[in-house]
Amino acid sequence: MTEPYLRVENLVKKFGPFMALNGVNLEVYPGEVHALLGDNGAGKSTLIKTLAGVHQPTSGQLYIEGKPVNFRSPRDASDAGIGTVYQDLAVNQLMSVTRNFFMGRELKGPLGTLRMAEMDKIAHDEMLKIGIDFSDPTQAVGTMSGGQRQTLAIARAIYFGAKVLILDEPTSALGQKQQMEVLKTIKRVRKRGDIAIIFITHNEIHSQLVADRYTFLALGQVIGAGKAGELSHDEIRRLMAGGAEMKDLEGELAAI
């Protein structure tokens, strides 16, 4: 069995008296899509922000390729190969595709000048690689569709060396067709074989379309995990609802 690229061991995160994560374990393998599921407030956001270096864990340890690591800033995490695509995508609407693509990591010439032609070309080529042909890299991001913005953010993370790609609800704010585009993009990235994807979603159908492995969170704890073949559809639905029996919920609904 291959070694996980990223391993999370007993991760605890407290905000003052509030226990956001209570001993979470997670293993992420290259070439796999790891679906991270859970209700609102389950701790998904805290978990990915800790992985991305935004929060520091209260206790517990992260391992990259078996070696313990500590991220003091988002920079540390991205240097270690963790690329996060946030829900709001971290793109700037008024800026061009290229300027967004290289935001914070511009290619510099003498005097800190931008190597614009080169950057335009790289942005265009990288977007093309994961399935969007962009004729005009000087176009403002504000004119792009939600799916295209998602692609931009994913392409950016991969280009800057992400080995673990964290996608925070990439399909939630999109229309049907664009959701499928994003799932296609996820599959294309998975096919490369060298990148591990953590796919956070509310949507069990989307997760079943692409996921190889599942972890379910509820109230800051892992309440279930397993490989795609091992979990039944009903089990996934039960765990997604935070462990509550779907039948009970349906019963409660019917009673109103």
Add this chain to the structure above:
Amino acid sequence: MSDRSEADRLTQETTFMRLVRRPEAGAFIVMLVVVTAITFASDFKAFNALGLKNNIAIISQFGIIATGAAMLMIAGEFDLSIGSMIGFAGMSMAMMLKWGLPFGLGEATPLTAFVLTMCMTLFIGWMIGTIVVRSGLSSFIVTLAFLFFLRGLTEVCFRLINQSTQISGLPDFKEESWVAWILGGEVFGWVYDLWFQLGGNINRRGEQWVDGFDARFLWWIVVAFCAWFVLSRTQIGNWIYATGDNKDSARANGVPVNKVKIGLFMFTAFCATMFAACQVYDTNTADAAKGNLMELNAIAIAVVGGTLMTGGFGSVIGVAFGAVTFGLVANAVFYIPWLDGSFYRVFVGLVLLAAVFANERIRKRITGGI
């Protein structure tokens, strides 16, 4: 199923449409109208040898501070302390020249007075920026506090040390000091020499009338060129846009948002000090009321130049057009006898309102109507 993709929905624009969509387009058209109107209304007097010099003087003043204000606005912050900073810097320099350096450091030269004042104002700019980014308060309130604080401090210092809120009759340093000369002297004399050779630029006695532009013309060009270059061609420029557009996403991508903002607060302080230095060394006077309301002029010019109030978008070239427009109108009363001077403010009000609407339209077109 059609094979159309999302990319097909964006129609290719003609070069003309691209130009019209640029942020400086509106400012350019307004400038053309104003230049034409003032040329004819003043019977060409606004652009004779002396008229041009005087117009360029005020245009350069506006241009220097508006460039600073616009850069800061693009990064999403305001600076209302520019005007008071001008008064403070002017007071500081003139006071050192008259009463010597502080802490008994002896006689001041134009160089030491300028350098010491610049250090102080840059420090105040750094402090304003640090307060804004550390506290997360609106820069509007923080710099409003410094508007009052610095103006009051300027007046207090004047009265305590100088017994009067103005200094006049300083010796003319331009002859002996190169610092005073490059700040307050004359530049581009060859333009007027050439003009004289060609048969213009003659006074009533038949001699050459005007020798050159005020040195601040050169400083405006330097400041505006550097700002344009940094903003559109460098990494720091990309950081400034990113900071003003959405600072959270900029931060998530590793842009040092706080440093960018603090740096730009220091840049507006620098611009205000250059404004004051050119004035002090040109006229050899200082007054506690100098620079009053200049912060609002600077912001108005930045907006008319196409800078968005919400940040993330703007152009230094547009600001230059705006400075030309405002400078000409502010001076128009001297060339058009029937014009009431207060029409300047009427004009500013109207143009400002029109500019805000125009900018909002541009923003919506870029972001696809959000």
